[in-house]
Amino acid sequence: MILKHLTVENFRNFESVNIDLTNRNIVFGLNDIGKSNFLSAIRFLLDRNFRRNGFMDSDFYNKDTTREIVITLKIEIADDEENDDNKKIYTMMSGAIPSGAEEIYIQLKSEYNSETLMGEPTLFWGVDLDALEGIPSSQSYYDLDKYFNVVYIDSSIQLENTFKRYSKEILKGESSLSETERKVLSTHINNLNKSVGKLSTIKTFEKELVDEYKKFKDEKNFKVSIQSEIELSNIHSKLTPYILDENSENYPTSGDGRKKILAYTLLTLENRRLEERKINIFLIEELENHLHRSMQIAMSYQIFSDELFKYLFMTTHSSLIVSQMDDVNLIKLFKDVTVKGKSFVYRVPEEYKTLKQKLNQNLAEAIYADVVLLVEGPSEKILFERILKEKCERYESYGGYILEVEGINFNEYYKVLTALGIKVIVKTDNDLKKVKGKTDCSLIGINRCQRLIGKKEKRNITGIDSTRYEKDSNYKVETKRNVFSIYPQTIKRLKDNNIYLSRVDLENDLYEVIPRIMDKLARDNHSTKNGVDYLQNAKLINMIELCTGISKQGIDKIYKHERFECLKSLVNLCCQ
Structure with a gap:
């Protein structure tokens, strides 16, 4: 599967942009030129959670709601019929794709509804751009959402939020525990809940609540009990990541750089498990924020060598982040009356492989x-x-x-x-x-x-x-x-x-x-x-x-x- 072309029409600051793609794409340009909007167009097309809120009037170019938003992605599938991602495309599209097809289109259209004050996205697919058919859906869930997994990582990624989302996977209820672990943990949780309920400060507060309540309504037998309700099902929300070293066994992750690296690690671990079922597409914004140059270089090595990131759109202002790039598509957005884009597939020439970092x-x-x-x-x-x-x-x-x-x-x-x-x-x-x-x-x-x-x-x-x-x-x-x-x-x-x-x-x-x-x-x-x-x-x-x-x-x-x-x-x- 090869990402080949993206067209964005009447969306935010893009009146009409046509960009050639490959599977790894680096997007750059001046501040406020529309790099984030470019990624948002892809999210609307392939990310159900982003798409389901629909389009506001400000999402239409110059707020011209008389024209529809159209976002079209062209994908080549002729590179290898045995390719796992090509097989996912064939399975996903089922009867909508004939055998031997070399390329497919996925398209989003949206017209603004002045009564609901929003534009409802509608998705289409097929092999003929002029005769696409509607993608089967149930409410806002389309069939392609079963196969595409868009991983959006913005520059302000927070470890705490990322870990909280991922921690649910660590303890999936009692099924993830052995019988012995379940009994021991349940006993500890019950004892902890009882101990919390017996704390003197809790008892004092219970009495104060009852006394205050009786000022409003005097009920002789009225009582209040404050109890701890920690359960196995919500214990994951109490987990906190710590980094251990030789000198300290309880050092909480505190530096922004370390937090970002650990957050990225959690995301890659989480989505690596989805590779067999879904096509991961990573959208990464300004990875370099809060990262020391050595960390930026390390991240560059990882991103451009790890097959997990085989479908990638990344914005960056750092030469270090792309120091290891090879076989990527460089996309420059620039203002020429309206925002336009030019792209170039860049491969490091064989004679410069040893000088790749300097060249890049x-x-x-x-x-x-x-x-x-x-x-x-x-x-x-x-x-x-x-x-x-x-x-x-x-x-x-x-x-x-x-x-x-x-x-x-x-x-x-x-x-x-x-x-x-x-x-x-x-x-x-x-x-x-x-x-x-x-x-x-x-x-x-x-x-x-x-x-x-x-x-x-x-x-x-x-x-x-x-x-x-x-x-x-x-x-x-x-x-x-x-x-x-x-x-x-x-x-x-x-x-x-x-x-x-x-x-x-x-x-x-x-x-x-x-x-x-x-x-x-x-x-x-x-x-x-x-x-x-x-x-x-x-x-x-x-x-x-x-x-x-x-x-x-x-x-x-x-x-x-x-x-x-x-x-x-x-x-x-x-x-x-």
Whole structure:
């Protein structure tokens, strides 16, 4: 069973939203964009307890109760006929699904009733979206409610409430106890009830009640008895969870983090027992609240490795919570006149499996932005942040973000971010690679950019003096400048797509703009090297020193120069 698509129409802040799904879905976006409403749409469709209260007028988009609410879920069942969840679907739908069906639809519709002041949900299912049939029901209980179990976990989950609900399962009356346990427990309970009734404070209160009563009506034989009524059937309500450690045998769970983890544990334990009978669908909101970073990472490992969470919708603002994500659907909600959504099925490429956590954390930071500038590494980021401090200090609050790829292919970030509707700017080096044993160089930098926009890669350049290229750094730089100059149309097309290729690399581009400042930095540090070599010798440390001492005039020169148009592009897209 594969969740494929969700359509939400005329519901709360969604006029019309169409989202591709997979079985694990991460929902994100700005605050108040509708993430909780998105989960509520799924709850109305599949959760009987949530659905049975119906729709209020405020549940209709812009309170337009003349239009009906429609929520439609498409599910693929062709992946494996022997799949247990597929079998549940066939059993659930019985005669409503023909043999060999590849996909089904479950749909909710609701029209507002001005007399009852609510919208009554009506459910349909079938294999033809244009000819769905009503789902059999008894009052508010539909046949699909026997097979779907929606587990909603919000950010304010309380251990006490969760444990109270679960504790009923621990002592299911006398049937869960042996004969000996039942007799011993009953004796203790009876003795406890008698002891409570004999307490002096209880007796005093009984007398005070009788005296007060006789002021209203004097009855000679009137008596009051206050008794304890603890029974085996309600003893579960008196249970309290404690965490034991080596130093204390009675330490009540008190920290918010520990309470949340224990509450999640109870929920997973409870719903793991339902897997054979029902299809568990987890809806989790902002799991990270009150959790230390180590706990967030631990929860990420659990969620994305445990088969219990195979059907998941989760909202989060934490890159740590999704640090272990793989084979998930990223769903970004954004405002474009009305709220829209874009999604992208993200799988960690095989070559980055060992860097999964780094790749995922970088992505999870960037997907919340509206405009992302991709750069090679920390030197670019430090320099660009220093310049932006003068030109648009609050660029991040306006939706901008600088992401250093740190050796990970630009393409892995570019394809995810652009698919989610995020504007992406790229600044990358004009790298060349000498072909061993030949006078050829492959155009690594240009072709890296060409791939990003789906254009054909350029052929190798020829006529390279191999000996000079390997030993003469000036010759290597001039070769790169020559490559840059012979592809003006390509460079322009890349710029039109917000992809900016260095003429050589960061340091050489910078030297075209502020050579005196860079050479002076080298001399001040007693170096005989020129400004480029000095910066490249210890890139990060020396770049920090340059950015610390550079004047506003120097910054202005860099910002206005064509080699650094990427910064103007970022400012124009998010700060204007």
